[in-house]
Amino acid sequence: xxxxxEWNGRVYxxxxxxxxxxxxxxxxxxxxxxxxxxxxxxxxxxxxxGAVRVTSAxxxxxxxxxxxxxxxxxxxxxxxxxxxxLSDGKLDPNFNVVINGVVNKVxxxxxxxxxxxxxxxxxxxxxxxxxxxxxxxxQVNSWNPxxxxxxxxxxxxxxxxFVVGGYFSSLGGQLRQxxxxxxxxxxxxxxxxxxxxGASIKTVSLSGGIVYIGGNFxxxxxxxxxxxxxxxxxxxxxxxxxPNVDGEVTKLLIRDGKAYFGGSFTLVGGSTPxxxxxxxxxSGAGSPDTWAPAISSFSLNPLEDVYETNDSVFFVGNxxxxxxxxxxxxxxxxxxFGTVTDxxxxxxxxxxxNFSTKSILPWNNRLFIxxxxxxxxxxxxxxxxxxxxxxxxxxxxxxxxxxxxxDITFHGNYLYASGNFTQVGSxxxxxxxxxxxxxxxxxxxNPAFGASAGEIQTLAVKDDxxxxxxxxxxxxxxxxxxxxxxxxxxxxxxxxxxxxxxNGSVRKLVFSETELFVSGTFTTVSGNTRAGMVCLNxxxxxxxxxxxxxxxxxxxxxxxxxxxxxxxxxxKTIHIFGGAIYFAGEFSxxxxxxxYLLAGFDLEQKELLxxxxxxxxxxxxxxxxxGNSLYLLSLSQYDLNLYFQTALAKIDKTGGVDRNxxxxxxxxxxxxxxxxxxxxxxxxxxxxxxxxxxxxxVVQ
Numbered sequence: 001x002x003x004x005x006e007w008n009g010r011v012y013x014x015x016x017x018x019x020x021x022x023x024x025x026x027x028x029x030x031x032x033x034x035x036x037x038x039x040x041x042x043x044x045x046x047x048x049x050g051a052v053r054v055t056s057a058x059x060x061x062x063x064x065x066x067x068x069x070x071x072x073x074x075x076x077x078x079x080x081x082x083x084x085x086l087s088d089g090k091l092d093p094n095f096n097v098v099i100n101g102v103v104n105k106v107x108x109x110x111x112x113x114x115x116x117x118x119x120x121x122x123x124x125x126x127x128x129x130x131x132x133x134x135x136x137x138x139q140v141n142s143w144n145p146x147x148x149x150x151x152x153x154x155x156x157x158x159x160x161x162f163v164v165g166g167y168f169s170s171l172g173g174q175l176r177q178x179x180x181x182x183x184x185x186x187x188x189x190x191x192x193x194x195x196x197x198g199a200s201i202k203t204v205s206l207s208g209g210i211v212y213i214g215g216n217f218x219x220x221x222x223x224x225x226x227x228x229x230x231x232x233x234x235x236x237x238x239x240x241x242x243p244n245v246d247g248e249v250t251k252l253l254i255r256d257g258k259a260y261f262g263g264s265f266t267l268v269g270g271s272t273p274x275x276x277x278x279x280x281x282x283s284g285a286g287s288p289d290t291w292a293p294a295i296s297s298f299s300l301n302p303l304e305d306v307y308e309t310n311d312s313v314f315f316v317g318n319x320x321x322x323x324x325x326x327x328x329x330x331x332x333x334x335x336x337f338g339t340v341t342d343x344x345x346x347x348x349x350x351x352x353x354n355f356s357t358k359s360i361l362p363w364n365n366r367l368f369i370x371x372x373x374x375x376x377x378x379x380x381x382x383x384x385x386x387x388x389x390x391x392x393x394x395x396x397x398x399x400x401x402x403x404x405x406x407d408i409t410f411h412g413n414y415l416y417a418s419g420n421f422t423q424v425g426s427x428x429x430x431x432x433x434x435x436x437x438x439x440x441x442x443x444x445x446n447p448a449f450g451a452s453a454g455e456i457q458t459l460a461v462k463d464d465x466x467x468x469x470x471x472x473x474x475x476x477x478x479x480x481x482x483x484x485x486x487x488x489x490x491x492x493x494x495x496x497x498x499x500x501x502x503n504g505s506v507r508k509l510v511f512s513e514t515e516l517f518v519s520g521t522f523t524t525v526s527g528n529t530r531a532g533m534v535c536l537n538x539x540x541x542x543x544x545x546x547x548x549x550x551x552x553x554x555x556x557x558x559x560x561x562x563x564x565x566x567x568x569x570x571x572k573t574i575h576i577f578g579g580a581i582y583f584a585g586e587f588s589x590x591x592x593x594x595x596y597l598l599a600g601f602d603l604e605q606k607e608l609l610x611x612x613x614x615x616x617x618x619x620x621x622x623x624x625x626x627g628n629s630l631y632l633l634s635l636s637q638y639d640l641n642l643y644f645q646t647a648l649a650k651i652d653k654t655g656g657v658d659r660n661x662x663x664x665x666x667x668x669x670x671x672x673x674x675x676x677x678x679x680x681x682x683x684x685x686x687x688x689x690x691x692x693x694x695x696x697x698v699v700q
Contacts, residue, residue: 001233002014002015002016002404002405002407003015003406003407003408003411004102004673004675005191005404005408005673006161006673006675006682007410007415008410009388009390010386010387010388010395010461011386011387011389011675011680012384012385012386012399012408012415013384013385013386013387013579014383014384014407014408015203015383015403015405016383016418017381017382017403018380018381018382018383019328019349019378019379019380019381019385020377020378020379020380020381020385021347021349021375021376021377021378021396022037022075022375022376022377023381024037024044024045024138024373024374024375024376025045025047025053025372026044026045026046026053026054026069026071026078026117026370026372026373026374027044027045027046027053027067027368027369027370028055028346028368028369028376028583029089029363029366029367029368029369030330030346030366030367030368030369030376031308031364031366031367032365032367033344033372034344035332035343035344035346035347036263036346036377036378037344037346037376040624041273044067044074044075044083044085044370045073045074045075045076046067046071046073046074046083047071047073048074050141051138052369052605053070053071053370053371053372054067054068054069054358054359054369054371054372055068055069055070055102055103055104055105055117055358055359056068056069056103056104056105056106056107056358056359056370056506057106057358057359057361057368057370057672058106058107058113058361059108059187059361059363060084060109060113060135061108061135061433062091062107063364064084064088065084065085065361065368066082066083066106066108066113066192067083067084067085067086067106067359068081068082068083068102068103068104068105068106068115068117068263068369068494069102069103069358069370070102070372071083071470071484072604074091074233074426075091077088077091077093078096078100079091079096079281080097080098080100081099081101081102081103081117081419082099082103082106082115083095084138092214093135094203095136095138096138097122097123097133097138097140098122098123098124099115099117099119099122099123100119100120100121100122101117101118101119101120102117102118102119103116103117103118103119104116104117104118105153105154107154107156108135108389109156109184109381110136110184111134111135111457112132112133112135112141112143112184113132113134113135114130114131114132114154114156114161115130115131115132115133116129116150116151116153117129117150118150119131119232121676122138123138123139124157124313125661125677126141126144126625127140127144127146128146128147128148129141129147129149129150129151129487130144130145130146130147130154130161130163131143131144131245131662132153132167133259133327136253138418138531142187143184143185143187143245144187145161145163145171145172145182145187145189146170146171146172146173146187147163147165147168147169147170147171148168148169148170148460149165149167149168149169149390149689150165150168151163151164151165151171151400152164152165152166152200152202152203152215152351153165153202153203153204154199154204155205155206155211156184156206157206157233157347159179159183159184159185160182160183160190160192160193160233161181161184162179162180162181162204162206162211162233163179163180163182163204164178164179164201164202164203164204164213165178165179165200165201166178166181166199166200166201166202166215166216167200171189171244171624172187172188172189172190173189174188174189176189176215176375178194178200178201178215179193179194179196179201179204179211179213180192180193180197180335180697181233181462186432191236192233192235192236192353193222193232193236194220194221194236195220195222196213196216196217196219196220197214197217197218198214198216198217198219199213199217199543200215200216200217200246201213201214202213202215202216202249202251203215203249203250203251203252203261204252205252205253205254205256205259206254207282208282209232209233209234210230210231210232210233210239210241210254210364210431211230211232211233211254212228212229212230212231212241212259212282213226213228213229213231213252213262214228214245214249214250214251214261215227215248215249215250216248216249216524217229220238221236221237221586223236223238224242224628225238226244226245226246227243227246227247227248227249227250227263227265228243228244228245228252228261228286229242230243230286231498233277237498239282239338240284241282241286242285242286242614243259243261243268243278243280243286243287243288244267244268244269244270244286244467245261245265245267245268245271245278246264246265246266246267246270247263247264247265247266248263248264249261249262249265249537250262250263250264250301251263251301251303251304251317253305253306254418255283255306255308256279256308256522257282257283258279258280258282258289259275259279259280259281259282259286260278260306260315261278261280261303261319262276262277262278262280262301262302262303262304262315263276263302263303264276265278267310268280268288269285269288270288270362271578272282272287272288272423272453274292275295275297275373276295276297276303276319277292277293277295277302277303277315277317277367278291278292279338280525283481290336290338291313291323291335291338291339292334292337292338293323293331293333293338293339293340294322294324295317295321295322295519295649296318296319296320298323299316299317300316300380300622301356301495302317302318302319303315303316303317303355304316304317304318304357304358304359304371305317305357305358305360305361306363307360307362308335308359309323309496310335311334311335312332312333312334312335312341313333313334313335313338314330314331314332314360314367315330315331315333316329316330316331316357316358316360316362317356317371318327318355318356318358318372319331319359323338323339323340323556325340326345327345328347328348328349328355328359328373328378329348329355329357329371329373330345330346330360330369331345331410332344332346332349334418337654345581346369346376346377346554347374347376347377347379348369348372348373348376348378349374349375349376349377349378350372350374350375355371355372355373355503356372357369357370357372357373358370358371359370359371359621368486370610371373371634375629377394378453380398381394381398382399382400382402383401383402383403383405383419383421384399384401384405384408385398386616387596388639389675389676394431394484395407397437397440398414398440398464399424399425399433399435399441399442400424400425401417401419401421401423401424402421402422402423402424403419403420403422403423403453404420404421404454405417405418405419405421406418406419406420406430406454406456406457406458407456407457407458407459408459409417409459409461409466410464411461411463411488412488413436413437413438414434414435414436414437414443415430415437416434416435416459416461416466417432417435417459418431418432418449418457418468418470419431419453419454419456419458420453420457420458421433421453422453424441424442424452425441425442427438427441427442427446428446429442430448430449430452430453431449431450431452431453431456432447432449432456432468433454433458434493440636444682445493447475447486447493447689448474448476449470449472449474449475449477449480450470450471450472450473450474450486450680451474452470454617454635455470455472456468456469456470456471456472457469457470457471457505457506457507457520457599458470458507458508459509460509460510460511461488462511462516462538463491464487464488465485465486465487465488465489465496466485466486466488467483467484467485467509467516468483468484468485468486468591469482469483469484469492469506469507469508469509469518470505470506471505472484474571475495478495478499479499480495480499481499481500481501481502482502482504482505482506482520482522483497483499483500483502483506483518483541485497485541487673493506498541500525500526500536500541501524501525501526501527502518502520502522502524502525503522503523503524503525504520504521504522505520505521505522506519506520506522507520507521507572508571508572508574510574510575510576510581511538511576512576512581512603514537514538515535515536515537515538515544516535516537516577517533517534517535517536517540517570517581518533518534518536519532519533519571519583520532520571521570521576522534524618525543526542526543528543530547531549531569532548532550532571533548533550533571546592546606548583548591548599548601548608549590549592550570550571550583550585550590550599551587551589551590551592552588552589570585570586570587571583571584571587572586572620572621572622573585573620573621573622573623574623575623575625575630576603576623577623577625577630578625578653579602579604580600580603580609580653581600581603582599582600582601582623582630582631583598583599583600583601583602584597584598584599584620584621584622584623585597585619585620586618586619586693587599590608593608593612594612595608595612596612596667597618597619597634598620598632598655601681607682611653611654611655612655616640619634620632620634621633622644624673624674625674626674627677628652628676629650629652629658630650630653631648631649631650631651631674632648632649632651633647633648634647634648634649639667651698684686
């Protein structure tokens with residue numbers, strides 16, 4: 001995201017992107033009927049540790065929810081792999097269990113929260129892979145089955161926990177392979193010990209005194225059972241239930257007398273085609289029924305969780321289409337045949353199609369969906385979109401560019417855009433376009449700025465004229481070096497200024513009432529020496545006497561200049577505020593006086609303002625104000641690993657820093673605008689003040 005600007009009650013965002021959605025941190029709430037998300041304050045933001053943010057979720061029984069995953073921050077607070085949210089959706093401030101590894105599954109039984117994962121300690125107590133904590137206090141209890149290898153799954157019954165895996169050989173102090181059961185009080189293994197032949201058990205569910213298991217195996221107690229089977233919870237003997245699946249089962253879920261399961265299989269019951277996903281009855285031999293959604297699968301985890309209503313089945317996993325319709329990792333289908341029945345589609349997205357959603361469950365008349373996605377309600381928007389902030393919605397404005405946009409501006413019924421694109425909609429446009437707001441299509445005006453797309457760096461409108469700056473040296477057939485002024489007052493589009501002959505690129509344009517301030521990499525304008533900044537009279541386009549020499553470029557620890565123009569300080573941005581004009585960028589002196597990265601001049605007298613401040617950084621490239629204070633985007637100093645950090649700061653007119661305004665993020669900032677007195681910042685960042693976001697942040 002490169003630029004954000006407001007026009008006629010809408011906010012426009014432009015840059016280098018092809019999809020737009022609502023950023024979330026792995027957990028969100030979805031309307032059961034429409035699939036749309038609920039307001040932003042109800043998102044769950046988990047920091048990304050390079051894997052699935054949410055691995056499991058379970059209701060706490062009193063209106064709240066427990067969530068586990070690959071995170072150490074939840075809603076900006078420290079929470080290591082486990083968080084509790086209250087019935088109002090807010091993070092529980094009192095529940096904070098300290099765990100030293102990922103929690104893969106959480107389940108609640110009889111007032112106790114059971115954990116399974118890749119951890120070895122809970123609240124400082126040794127607990128290898130399995131633990132139990134109090135629902136309210138988070139205190140770990142004495143239950144400690146102590147398996148020698150992390151199990152794959154757990155199911156809790158009355159007084160006993162059934163644990164399955166692929167590689168553990170010891171559980172609850174006894175030798176157990178693939179499957180075992182432990183007492184819920186003592187953690188000691190019971191006598192339950194079915195004999196299973198195969199490679200592993202991946203999943204387990206418990207219903208009606210029967211333990212249902214799925215995985216990669218061929219027999220139970222000597223009886224042929226291919227990858228799916230059932231065992232009595234009381235004595236460990238297998239039952240006659242035998243769905244006979246021809247490939248590995250990775251997830252098994254029991255819902256209302258039915259078994260849903262997913263995996264790498266293609267046949268169920270020996271001959272019935274079922275690709276990756278199936279449902280069978282719990283009675284008899286477990287024959288498949290008519291429910292058969294056709295899904296695309298990217299991995300062996302096409303199914304992760306299921307929720308049933310009277311006439312529909314919601315399920316999540318790793319897929320991108322169901323019955324030929326685009327549904328990324330979450331879908332609602334008919335409960336009888338598995339057909340997609342309506343437009344319900346949360347539009348989940350994670351910078352690519354191969355991702356998995358892990359958990360879905362009802363909570364307060366809505367659905368909680370957890371996984372490793374980073375967007376909901378995703379829509380296609382190529383390089384430009386607009387938003388209605390009042391309704392927190394993306395509009396239908398869809399011009400469809402084919403390349404990066406550098407800048408946008410507005411006049412009347414038109415939006416002007418420049419960048420590296422060559423086509424807008426079905427029309428050829430080489431780096432510049434005049435867009436009609438009503439149709440979202442280019443007008444007939446198609447000027448040629450220079451020889452190639454990308455030569456326009458900046459756009460601005462004042463009164464009825466469009467100012468265009470960049471690297472071009474021609475406009476259509478006219479010789480115009482790097483700055484052009486074009487008449488917008490009527491239907492014609494004619495040049496208003498002669499060639500001012502800038503000898504270097506124009507990068508920034510800012511207006512006062514009667515003057516235009518221009519910055520860039522030039523050193524002469526109309527034969528006048530002007531190093532990187534010039535002030536022009538608007539009526540006559542003449543160069544004024546105002547001269548400011550920004551010198552001494554900022555350097556890296558290796559003494560390499562960061563500034564674009566060798567030997568000169570670089571101006572990144574200009575802003576007029578409170579009767580002064582401010583210049584910011586990469587410099588340490590102005591007209592021989594020390595000014596580090598930021599300097600102000602009296603707008604009328606053009607005298608250097610006395611305030612000087614030390615900006616904690618090596619560049620300032622964004623300036624704006626809220627009427628009282630000045631805001632700046634700063635690129636801070638290199639750290640020991642030579643990485644930059646970026647930040648938004650707030651200062652008063654004397655240069656005093658507001659220490660209470662602390663805004664830090666991970667990633668790069670591009671620009672920002674004050675909209676309704678609130679800074680809206682855009683860039684390539686993914687986190688702001690520990691809250692997950694993606695390229696856009698409305699500063700609170």
